[in-house]
Amino acid sequence: MDNSKKSSAQLESPLANNAIGQDSNLNQLLQENRLLKTTLDEILTSAQQNQATQEKFYALELYFLESQSYTSLLDRILIDLPQRLRLVQVELFLLDSDQEIQRQMNEIYQDLDYPNLHYIDNRTKLEAYYTDGIKLNLSQDSTVIRRLFNHSATRSLSVAQLPLIRGHQLIGSLHLGSQDFNRFHAGLAVNFLQHLASIISVCIENCINQEKYVHLSLVDILTRAKNRRYFFQALAREIARASRSMSPISCLFIDIDHFKQINDQKGHLTGDLALKAVVQSISPLLRRSDVLARFGGEEFTVLLPECRSSTALEIAERIRENIQQMEIADHIGHLFSLTASLGVSTWNPQAQHLQSAEAIQNYLINTADKAVYAAKQAGRNCIKHLISA
Numbered sequence: 001m002d003n004s005k006k007s008s009a010q011l012e013s014p015l016a017n018n019a020i021g022q023d024s025n026l027n028q029l030l031q032e033n034r035l036l037k038t039t040l041d042e043i044l045t046s047a048q049q050n051q052a053t054q055e056k057f058y059a060l061e062l063y064f065l066e067s068q069s070y071t072s073l074l075d076r077i078l079i080d081l082p083q084r085l086r087l088v089q090v091e092l093f094l095l096d097s098d099q100e101i102q103r104q105m106n107e108i109y110q111d112l113d114y115p116n117l118h119y120i121d122n123r124t125k126l127e128a129y130y131t132d133g134i135k136l137n138l139s140q141d142s143t144v145i146r147r148l149f150n151h152s153a154t155r156s157l158s159v160a161q162l163p164l165i166r167g168h169q170l171i172g173s174l175h176l177g178s179q180d181f182n183r184f185h186a187g188l189a190v191n192f193l194q195h196l197a198s199i200i201s202v203c204i205e206n207c208i209n210q211e212k213y214v215h216l217s218l219v220d221i222l223t224r225a226k227n228r229r230y231f232f233q234a235l236a237r238e239i240a241r242a243s244r245s246m247s248p249i250s251c252l253f254i255d256i257d258h259f260k261q262i263n264d265q266k267g268h269l270t271g272d273l274a275l276k277a278v279v280q281s282i283s284p285l286l287r288r289s290d291v292l293a294r295f296g297g298e299e300f301t302v303l304l305p306e307c308r309s310s311t312a313l314e315i316a317e318r319i320r321e322n323i324q325q326m327e328i329a330d331h332i333g334h335l336f337s338l339t340a341s342l343g344v345s346t347w348n349p350q351a352q353h354l355q356s357a358e359a360i361q362n363y364l365i366n367t368a369d370k371a372v373y374a375a376k377q378a379g380r381n382c383i384k385h386l387i388s389a
């Protein structure tokens, strides 16, 4: 019996051992499975986070690419970007060697004011922001942060410095400051930021060029007054506004007297100088909403929105006096002066009904034109204001 029991226990023992072995294998498998699942979950979460970040950056890039103008791009970089990326500070440095960008933008947008936009007048100064070579730079060093934010009081604890490069040349530098010390650190993956820098560089270059071409098509190259095309666009806009607000609108025609003689006696280049000087003498007398345009040759127009006839006459008189008092140097330094004849027209919607915008435009232009002719007939260097066509 004992033997049989023994033999049966002996028979059972490998089975029991087997069962125990299988249990521990199963446990190990389950444990490995759990570990694998945790790792997979982590990978999935990280992939989802990466995808979300990538989508956020794609959306951001598209948002920059859709900018229609220089100002809308600057708004997006300097005002929206800090909100979208939770940054405390964004500063943009742009290379503007001949101050060409500033001059052009001031002519287009008279009141451009972005405290966080800095124009740098030479490349060496811009490159000096990159002490470690021109590459994307992430730092938590307070000295670096203060230097990148022009030593201004900064709340940033970490910074990303993005070089803006076009045609292998540094055109600007974008500095992103975060209040989170761990936001921008040396170990961070930078491909998103690098891509963002490339997109912003392209957008800046495109916007500046686009504005330049539009601007050139609306400006008189010699005098930098607006051209005839711009004048007519502005006139249509202001007529629509005046019709809605029932406010008067005035127009001045300014024609330089005996200009042919200046050209004949002193040469065309001196004539050109005189035209520029006329524009410079008129511009300071006008409001921001007024439009001074070169209508053609030696004839200029001024559009005066919300301006009644008595005010238009006062402005015309100041312009006449300013032109008369000017002293212009010819090519050998001899001073000469000139005079102009002015015609004034006013349309007051409250006093005069005209059928269409076109009728109002024709009335303003034809009346001012006739008034100039009347001023020439009256002996020049004077102003005429015709009340009706």
Ligand SMILES: Nc1nc2c(ncn2[C@@H]2O[C@H](COP(=O)(O)OP(=O)(O)OP(=O)(O)O)[C@@H](O)[C@H]2O)c(=O)[nH]1
Residues within 6 Å of the ligand: 222, 255, 256, 257, 258, 259, 260, 261, 263, 267, 268, 269, 270, 271, 272, 275, 296, 297, 298, 376, 380
């Ligand atoms: N230098 C220069 N001259 C110009 C330009 N455009 C037009 N002119 C000249 O302006 C002169 C205009 O002459 P006119 O139309 O006879 O008029 P005016 O001599 O001013 O005589 P009034 O208008 O009757 O006082 C012409 O000699 C044109 O060649 C320009 O861009 N530069």
